[in-house]
Amino acid sequence: MSEHGHSHGANASARQLRLALALTGTFLVVEVIYGFLSGSLALLSDAGHMLTDVMALVLSLFAIRIGQRAADGQRTFGYRRAEILAAAVNAGALFAIGLYILFEAYRRLREPVEVQSTTMLVVAVLGLIVNLISARLLASGSEHSLNVKSAYLEVMGDLLGSVAVIVGALVIRFTGLTWVDPVLGALIGLWVLPRTWVLLRASVNVLLEGVPEGVNLDRLRAELAALPGVREVHDLHVWSVTSGLHSLTAHLVVAGQPAADLLPRVHAIAERHGIEHSTVQVEPPDTHAGHKDHLHP
Numbered sequence: 001m002s003e004h005g006h007s008h009g010a011n012a013s014a015r016q017l018r019l020a021l022a023l024t025g026t027f028l029v030v031e032v033i034y035g036f037l038s039g040s041l042a043l044l045s046d047a048g049h050m051l052t053d054v055m056a057l058v059l060s061l062f063a064i065r066i067g068q069r070a071a072d073g074q075r076t077f078g079y080r081r082a083e084i085l086a087a088a089v090n091a092g093a094l095f096a097i098g099l100y101i102l103f104e105a106y107r108r109l110r111e112p113v114e115v116q117s118t119t120m121l122v123v124a125v126l127g128l129i130v131n132l133i134s135a136r137l138l139a140s141g142s143e144h145s146l147n148v149k150s151a152y153l154e155v156m157g158d159l160l161g162s163v164a165v166i167v168g169a170l171v172i173r174f175t176g177l178t179w180v181d182p183v184l185g186a187l188i189g190l191w192v193l194p195r196t197w198v199l200l201r202a203s204v205n206v207l208l209e210g211v212p213e214g215v216n217l218d219r220l221r222a223e224l225a226a227l228p229g230v231r232e233v234h235d236l237h238v239w240s241v242t243s244g245l246h247s248l249t250a251h252l253v254v255a256g257q258p259a260a261d262l263l264p265r266v267h268a269i270a271e272r273h274g275i276e277h278s279t280v281q282v283e284p285p286d287t288h289a290g291h292k293d294h295l296h297p
Contacts, residue, residue, distance in 0.1 A: 014064050020134040020155065021057040027130040028054055031123055038119035041104055041185035042168050046127065046161040048097045049192050053134075055090040056154040062086060063242075081242050084206045091200035098196060101189035108182040115181045121169035128162040131155055161188050202243070209239035212246050215273050223269050224250065229257025231285055238275065248278040255285045 028050045035043035066079045138152040168184040171177060202213065211217050215238055224233045232253035240246050248270050254262060259282040270278040 014061060016137050016140075017057050017061045017064070020137045021054065021061065023130050023134050023137075024050060024057060024155070025054050027127060031127060034119055034123045038116040038123070039113050040115050040120040040165075040169075040181055041101070041108055041113075042165045042181045042188065043120055043123060045101045045105075045185035045188040045192075046124070046158075046165050048094070048101055049158050049161045049188055050127070051097070052094055052192060052196070053131075053154045053158050055094070059086055059090065081206070084203050084242055087199060087243075088203035088207060091196050091203055094192065094196045095200060098189045098193040102186055102193075105182040105186035105189065108185075109179060112178050113181075115172055115178050117169045117173040120181075121166060121173065124162055124165035124169055128159065128166065131159045131162055135159070161191070164188060206240045206242065209237075211238050212240045212274070215246065215275070220248075220269070220273050224252065224266065227252075227257075227262060227265055227269075229254045229262065231255055238273075246273075246275040246277070248275045249280075250278075251281045251283055253285055254282050 028047060031043055031047040031050060035041075035047055062082070066082055069079050134155045135152065138155060164184050164187065168180050171180045205213070217236070217238060220238065221233050221236055224230065224236070230252050233250060234253070235249065235251040237249045238246060250266075252262070252266070262282065263280060266280050267278055
């Protein structure tokens with residue numbers, strides 16, 4: 001794709017994300033207010049879930065904006081890791097919200113609270129409509145952008161929460177079983193927690209410069225060591241600058257093989273492992289005799 005085409009696509013995605021964010025963000029405030037007014041934990045729990053949607057949309061917009069900034073003398077990789085920092089903070093806050101919802105559900109099961117099922121039902125139906133509109137806005141962009149697709153999947157997941165709250169409101173309205181509300185709140189909380197934990201774990205792994213998920217370091221090392229003329233592979237490091245952007249550095253002890261012939265094969269192996277940027281130092285056999293892999297601080 002040309003630079004102009006890429007920029008146009010990014011601008012189109014940003015417009016879709018901004019519209020979805022305006023809808024979802026506005027309704028999040030409404031849902032929190034009426035969640036407290038109606039006494040519905042399910043509504044508050046769904047608001048916590050919708051907060052994940054809002055943050056996913058914000059991060060997606062943030063990623064587009066930051067991704068357009070060029071690297072400079074201070075940030076040679078650009079500002080792409082800011083997306084990971086925001087994701088880690090977001091995940092930590094959402095995990096705390098999920099734990100609070102589970103605690104509150106336990107407390108309300110022991111001491112039932114009166115729930116205004118009509119308010120709960122009206123707000124949940126409005127939430128379903130907002131999610132449907134947001135999903136419609138993001139559907140086309142999700143086919144061309146992984147960034148938009150992640151936000152689209154968040155919104156689609158929140159549809160389940162809205163449907164659950166609607167069902168709960170109808171059950172309470174016609175049966176008077178108020179315990180349904182905290183149970184639904186707990187179920188929605190349990191739905192949010194695992195996804196949040198995965199996001200938090202992935203974010204921390206990037207910040208700690210861990211090996212990216214899906215990259216088998218032992219297999220990568222073996223493939224590099226099997227290249228013609230390679231005697232030893234050491235100081236092999238693989239990490240992510242941000243989600244989906246992996247880098248590799250390695251030292252290869254080589255005998256009887258020109259570096260010009262070897263390097264294209266190294267880069268091809270790296271690309272097969274999903275690594276876009278690789279830096280390799282080729283050394284003669286007597287440079288690091290008996291060298292062992294070590295970790296740099």
